Amino acid sequence: MHLARVVGTVWATQKVETLTGYRMLVVQPLTHDLKKKGRPLVAVDTVSAAPGQLVYYVASREASKALEERFNPVDAAIVGIVDHVTIADS
């Protein structure tokens, strides 16, 4: 799972059927000290996250298991909203 910040929303009325009813959010992956890491991606939201919030998402095939329907074309799903991250000073 990866830390990310929600930066936007994607609306697509014409899409694969199993995606109906799910919000799709644009997220920017972050390092543990909240710096940008790589490029933004689109993830299905399962926790009603809002733009600006710090979240974490699961990627690859396991992401599809975050949705009700068994078979769905999802490779990134937001599965939690972060309250806070504590990093030990190494």
Next chain:
Amino acid sequence: MFIARVIGEVVSTVHHEALSSLKLLVIEKLSPEGDSLGDSLLAVDSVDAGVGDTVLIMDEGSSAALVTGLDDPPIRTVIVGVIDEINIEV
């Protein structure tokens, strides 16, 4: 599987139901010699690892179901061992 160090924790009260009562730790990938590879991510703890521990990470879905005892969780990265010693001979 890969080797990592636990560098922090994530507190999250709003999350996918499959993650309830699971501990979320921030890990940093290490080379077998123990130096940081500069990439951090989140992992579910299943062996009571603590910050500072060197740990063994399993990064694949079906085993995550095995370790967490859940059927088909949206989880991929799980801490499956606390490493005492690594011995590289070649």
